[in-house]
Amino acid sequence: MRRRWCVTGGAGFIGSHFVERLLADEDTAEVVAYDNLSNTTTRWIEPLLTDPRLSFVHADILDTGRLAGELTGWSAADVVVHLASSVDMRRGYHDRGLDLRQCADGTLSVLNAMRETGPRTVLFASSSTVYGDPLVLPTPESAGPYAPISMYGAGKLAAEALLSAFCHLDGFTAHAFRFGNVVGARMNHGVIHDFIEKLGDREDRLHILGDGRQRKNYFLVEECVDGILTASGLLGEGFHVLNLGNAGTVSVDEIAAVVIEEMGLTGVKQVHEGGTRGWPGDVPVVEYDLARLHALGWSARTDCLSAVRICARRLLAERGWRRP
Structure with missing residues (x-):
């Protein structure tokens, strides 16, 4: 099935690799790389723009109307890959609202834009920071209570909560991948x-x-992208969280x-x-417990x-x- 994809943070480190991988697939109908360039430049996305299926949008995910405009006419089968976020968790120590704006408010904006238009599936870049200081090592997805010790972790956990709510209220499918160090x-x-x-x-x-x-744990960016795409095809509908990383x-x-x-x-x-x-x-x-990931047949x-x-x-x- 030929799909359209919107990648928020699409010009950045993981985003540009994700866009590159999507364009290598003949079943990809269109890719929108959406980025405000606050953490990157167009250096990595520019060489890919020779592909007519790719368009780059310089805009902020907090601009819900602009994002909704880019998604207008898309179908429920199309997918949003939500990678846009702060990249330096230390900044949140000094600016306590930064990660809530970028993670929580940004995710709410993405979900509202999707609700107004067509896509019903979102793949989200979450983080090991939602666990805080884990009580169990290796740490499974079910470890709790979730007690982040940084504003970055708090922002990612709030975003996961929003994804869960939209799945239950609006029939969305959201896969939250808790990354190791990519x-x-x-x-x-x-x-x-x-x-x-x-x-x-x-x-x-x-x-x-x-x-x-x-x-x-550390794993390569191209393997991160492969893990997301492989696991997202197997997790099914509704809200799912999955550790994604290396043993x-x-x-x-x-x-x-x-x-x-x-x-x-x-x-x-x-x-x-x-x-x-x-x-x-x-x-x-x-240190991750990767039993659920490995049960899906994928490992780094x-x-x-x-x-x-x-x-x-x-x-x-x-x-x-x-x-x-």
Whole structure:
């Protein structure tokens, strides 16, 4: 079935990869990449615009009327992929309304635009941060109570609640994918990106937030997109949440070692600061129970540590880095 797709945050890190994947499918009739460019530029989407099926809309998801206009005439079978969000959870510590505007209000705007027009299916980028400091490791989707310790996590959890309500009130289908740490080319944030930036400025010293023992799961962006598309075809109608990530974890110190090695540096002094958390709201351990995901027949092909190394190589290649 040929579908039309709207990807909010479509010019960003995950969004541009998602658009690229959709355009590689002959059954894709049309793709609208919708982005206000607050966290990115058009760099990654511009090469894709040679495909006549793709249109780029520079607008904010909080502009419900504009988004509804882009979706007018779409059918119930068409899909909204809702990726637009803040990308730096640390900003929410200083601006306590940021993540509620971008996650909760933004999701409500997307759902209202869909309700006015045609699409009835939304695939949502949620996060491990909804769990807060998990009481169970590895953490299943049923772990509770959900007690976010950051405004970012609170915003994502509020968005999930809105999705559930619209599913029950309006017959929507919403699949909320609780991402692990997605990594790969085109990243402009995150620990791997930050380490490369810091070492690019000063090669003899690396400042590390936290004690270096924080450990989380990491998986490649193209595998994230594949997981979403595969699982969304199997989860069925209504509201579903699903952990999406990799088995196992990698520590921050292990990531530092990989980046230093890939940059060809030696004698780098590592300075830790901040205790067990890198910053207020940081969750030190993110380890997923992926039983439900694996039962659907999907798992990441690349392990956590390999994903980190591949990401580092891709980011360094984008910068034209040459090993000393």
